[in-house]
Amino acid sequence: MYVDKGHIQSLMEAKRTSISNLASQIQDLMRLREAEINELAALQAMISPIAKLPTELLAKIFHLVVPPEGFWDYDMDITNKVVDAAHRVSQVSRYWRQIAHGTPQLWVDGFSFDASERATKLTLEQTRAWLERSYPLPITIYFSCRMEGQDTSFATTELFTTLLSTTQRWRHVIWDIHHLFPLCGLPPGSFEALERFSIESMDIQRPPEGLDIVLAAPQLREVAIYIRNDRGSQSHMLGLFRIPWNQLTHLTLGENLSFEDCRDIILQCISVRSIKIRATLWDESSLSLTPVVVVLPNMETLEFHQSYGLAGIAIGHLFACLALPALKSLELSVDGLEEEILTWDAGLFSQFQDRSPNIERISLCASVVPVHADNLIALLRHSPAVAEVTIYDCQIDDAFVRGLEVHQNDPQVLAPRLVNLDLTYSVRDGDVTPSDNALEAMIRSRWWPDASTPHRTSRLESVTIHRGRAPNTHGHPGLQRNLAALREQGLKLSIY
Structure with a gap:
């Protein structure tokens, strides 16, 4: 049987062309299908319940989706969650994006600056966009540095100077960079909106001048100081901060602050409502009594944690100078002690309790160190209003x-x-x-x-x-x- 090879090849080519045409038609139909689906979704969105929501209510819903605070103490940075959540709601549709970009509350907590990284052009553009979207609301910024050394070139980078130009909008600042000097030369009025200020550097360097500018922060209410180097007493550092202690309502004092530093600071905080103290290595030579008893009329919460050292003496001496008539919650926590049994001057501490008669909650954690029964009984006997007692690990x-x-x-x-x-x-x-x-x-x-x-x-x-x-x-x-x-x-x- 004779077969015309040329004719067969032409038929095969025709089939290939037909298949190609069909594939092209299928692609066109798929694009048409996608377009129809999008139009259908748009029509459905026009009559969906969420489309009937007022813009203000939709903006409030968006705000609930985004975490309200992107930074925690001790370097726990969750800014990525804030950024991701804000971007997620802005990418659903053009309408949602317009509302999200026009809702400054969504963009106030996403700022993070790492002095150990070289900022890219994209990072700079994103930061500027973030600043524009959050305007004019106060913002939170986390300044960090993962590398050690004396390099201060970050202070002249375009990204840092951009952030520094917005100091009048800073609401909460967490400063975890070794150097404070970039803040020293700021003009008066730079911290008009500052409410919370945290110093968390592992090895803070002495700035060339004091931070007088912090004194002119009328909204400042919360301060946390974590100076965690091993250079002895940090009194010279505390003097440089020049913080308006008398207007603070919340105070956290971290490791390596001396007994005198902590006590002197606390006695100046006449408006404070809560204090957290994390103390380390208070030795007996630094624990001295003061004859003056200071009344802090608004303090409701006091947490004291001592790691190592002589906690019993510290407890007796620190509380001997305080009268806290509004105190509701008292938490004492100790670990790594030098004492074989934890005991404190029951007379001094009971006098403090008599001056603070409204304590409703007491928590004591001693990390397997025996606590003298007389101290435990006195602790409760002189708190007649106590309703909740937690004795943990004692x-x-x-x-x-x-x-x-x-x-x-x-x-x-x-x-x-x-x-x-x-x-x-x-x-x-x-x-x-x-x-x-x-x-x-x-x-x-x-x-x-x-x-x-x-x-x-x-x-x-x-x-x-x-x-x-x-x-x-x-x-x-x-x-x-x-x-x-x-x-x-x-x-x-x-x-x-």
């Missing part, structure tokens, strides 16, 4: 538990308003621990089924008993069985 015994037990003939009940009790105590070889009998008697003495029944003390609402750091132990199975009826009656009881 060694406690029957003497403390029996002290909490209520007896009908007691002339003075310990912690009469106590409703929430959390006892987490350590168990190691040789440790003295509270017995099930003592715990059961104490809990039963503060519980009754009918809340309306008049009683000389408040009724417990929740109790947690936890044998912490206890390998091969199984809590209090007998205690759990004996108190099962109380749980059925409504007591929130957790024993493990």
Whole structure:
């Protein structure tokens, strides 16, 4: 059979052309399909419920999507989450993008400057766009540097000078760069909007002049100082900050500040509402009493954490100069102590408590160091308003538990308003621990089924008993069985 090869090849070419045409038609149809889908989506959006929302309400919804604060203490930078969330809502549609770009609240917390990185042209453009979108609202900026050394060239970069030109809009500044001098030469009025100021550098360098400019920050209310180098007392540094302590409402003092520095600063903060102190290496020679007692009438929260050193002496001496009539929450935490047993001057501390009679919450963490039972009992006896007590990671015994037990003939009940009790105590070889009998008697003495029944003390609402750091132990199975009826009656009881 004769086959015309040329004819077959022409047929094959025709088929290829036909297939190519069909592929082109399919692509055209797919583009047409996509266009129709987009038009359908646009028509649906016009009648969808969200399209009927007022612009102001949609902007508020966007604001809820974006994290309100992009920076946490101790270098925890989550600015990427802020940036991603803001960009995410602005990329849904052109309409949403217009609203997002016109909502300054979405763009106030996304600024981050790393002095150890060379900024690209894109970074500079993005920063300027961010500044424009956030205008005229106050902004938060996180300044950081991951490298050590004396390099200060970052201060002359275009990106840094761009950010420095917006100081009148700075609301919250976290400064984690070794050098402060770029802030020293700013003109008066640069910090008109500044509310929060944190110094977090690992190895802060002494600036050539003081930061007088911070004194002219009328809105400044929160200050955190973490000077964490090993150069001894930082009194010379604190003097350079020249912060208006008397107008602060929130204060955090970090490691390596001396006892005198912390005490002198606190006594100047006459408007403060909360203070956090993280102290290290306070030795006995630096712990001195002051004859002056200063009243801080607005302070409601006080947290004191001591790592290493003599915490017992520090607690007694620091609180001896304070009167806090509005104090509601007191938190004491110690670890790595030199003492074999934690004890403080009960007389001095009790006098402080008598000057601060409205404490409702007490938390004590001693990191497996035994706390003298007399101190624990005095701690509660001189806080008649306390309703919540947390004793964490301490060694406690029957003497403390029996002290909490209520007896009908007691002339003075310990912690009469106590409703929430959390006892987490350590168990190691040789440790003295509270017995099930003592715990059961104490809990039963503060519980009754009918809340309306008049009683000389408040009724417990929740109790947690936890044998912490206890390998091969199984809590209090007998205690759990004996108190099962109380749980059925409504007591929130957790024993493990």
